[in-house]
């Protein structure tokens with residue numbers, strides 16, 4: 001799916017969080033790096049319409065995130081920095097099923113899709129567990145299942161391995177590597193992005209580099225050492 005930014009700009013009052021950005025993203029694995037406050041989350045939130053451009057446009061699969069807001073948002077799933085906060089219902093299977101409400105599906109169809117996505121991520125045994133009692137790795141997998149059950153084409157993950165131990169980092173890295181969906185990952189965990197197709201580096205609200213992982217990460221290290 002093509003994600004197209006055309007002079008997309010975001011200002012919060014007088015502060016420009018994202019300078020005019022013109023860019024087309026079509027790769028399956030896209031990484032985004034940059035120092036804190038460099039505009040990464042703002043750029044990602046433009047894609048699913050959570051943030052609207054103050055100037056310029058953003059389209060996903062040809063749908064404008066402002067003019068075609070609902071259809072555009074349906075193309076993208078978003079896992080936030082603290083995924084436990086995006087779980088609405090107390091039991092994991094109920095939270096996953098909640099995302100399928102209002103889709104004219106029967107109870108049996110919702111149960112079938114919920115079981116299938118739990119099984120896809122190897123977490124069927126967590127179906128009846130309380131979401132706030134899940135470990136960090138289990139929470140990430142549960143949130144990914146909750147988001148992907150609705151069938152978005154693109155999954156955006158904001159720092160998915162933050163706060164995870166080495167074992168769970170590995171688990172989430174392998175899970176992301178195995179996803180058939182297009183993926184855009186914001187990460188300070190540079191190892192996660194090593195095999196990606198393309199890595200963007202943001203600096204002070206501007207796209208500072210757009211390259212292969214090794215070149216982009218070298219550029220980022222350079223910026224970070226200034």
Ligand SMILES: Nc1ncnc2c1ncn2[C@@H]1O[C@H](COP(=O)(O)OP(=O)(O)OP(=O)(O)O)[C@@H](O)[C@H]1O
Nearest residue numbers: 012015016017034035036037038039040041042043
């Ligand atoms: N809702 C908001 N209101 C005002 N300013 C904001 C808002 N959201 C972000 N900003 C500002 O915009 C700039 C970019 O923030 P953004 O969250 O996009 O950065 P980031 O690169 O994702 O940072 P981090 O790595 O810390 O998550 C920062 O200066 C931030 O303070």
